[in-house]
Amino acid sequence: AQSVTQLDSQVPVFEEAPxxxxxxxxSSVSVYLFWYVxxxxxxxxxxxxxxxxxxLVESINGFEAExxxxxxxxxxxxxxxxxxxxxxxxxxVRPSYGKLTFGQGTILTVHP
Amino acid sequence: xAGVTQTPKFRILKIGQxxxxxxxxxxxxxxxxxxxxxxxxxxxxxxxxxGAGITDKGEVPNGYNVSRSTTEDFPLRLELAAPSQTxxxxxxxxxxxxxxxxxxxGPGTRLTVL
Numbered sequence: 320a321q322s323v324t325q326l327d328s329q330v331p332v333f334e335e336a337p338x339x340x341x342x343x344x345x346s347s348v349s350v351y352l353f354w355y356v357x358x359x360x361x362x363x364x365x366x367x368x369x370x371x372x373x374x375l376v377e378s379i380n381g382f383e384a385e386x387x388x389x390x391x392x393x394x395x396x397x398x399x400x401x402x403x404x405x406x407x408x409x410x411x412v413r414p415s416y417g418k419l420t421f422g423q424g425t426i427l428t429v430h431p
Numbered sequence: 432x433a434g435v436t437q438t439p440k441f442r443i444l445k446i447g448q449x450x451x452x453x454x455x456x457x458x459x460x461x462x463x464x465x466x467x468x469x470x471x472x473x474x475x476x477x478x479x480x481x482g483a484g485i486t487d488k489g490e491v492p493n494g495y496n497v498s499r500s501t502t503e504d505f506p507l508r509l510e511l512a513a514p515s516q517t518x519x520x521x522x523x524x525x526x527x528x529x530x531x532x533x534x535x536x537g538p539g540t541r542l543t544v545l
């Protein structure tokens with residue numbers, strides 16, 4: 320079985336500041352790792368995913384996440400956030416064949 | 432291509448009432464899922480389906496039922512609604528399960544049981 324822990328339930332930041340949303344996971348098998356974003360009153364959208372290869376993955380809107388196998392972490396970062404990044408972010412894991420397991424979510428609020 | 436659509440967007444039920452949450456996808460995906468989202472709890476899988484006529488329980492199936500008569504539709508039925516079922520419900524679909532396959536989510540149904 321897998322489990323995911325998002326270490327911060329809420330992260331308030333000012334516009335143009337850097338941000339890190341932390342995610343740790345536990346699994347007895349190899350897993351794929353995902354970050355989903357949920358904008359207010361919308362469904363979840365895939366932000367980025369780690370499958371294999373380079374441990375640093377990037378999204379089209381400036382977010383990046385680094386897979387750290389030894390620390391079983393997959394933290395999400397952005398060097399400079401915008402107001403439009405305000406959303407809830409979910410870390411998720413899935414084994415090669417199996418179902419997604421989601422973390423509890425982190426609400427990112429970007430203040431002007 | 433509408434993706435995953437859900438109806439209704441909002442609903443208020445009285446305790447003991449029943450209702451069906453509708454979900455339709457037009458991507459010809461084999462797999463469909465129902466999740467509930469509660470504050471601070473992430474998403475919990477209620478039921479899923481691997482194809483028409485095949486459904487299986489997820490993590491929190493009690494109080495719900497599903498059916499999958501077509502590839503496109505995956506309705507979720509609540510019988511005898513309870514306050515504990517107040518939540519936001521998301522339907523999702525994917526071509527197959529596992530690996531890097533992306534799940535596509537609908538906009539959600541916000542349900543309140545009073």
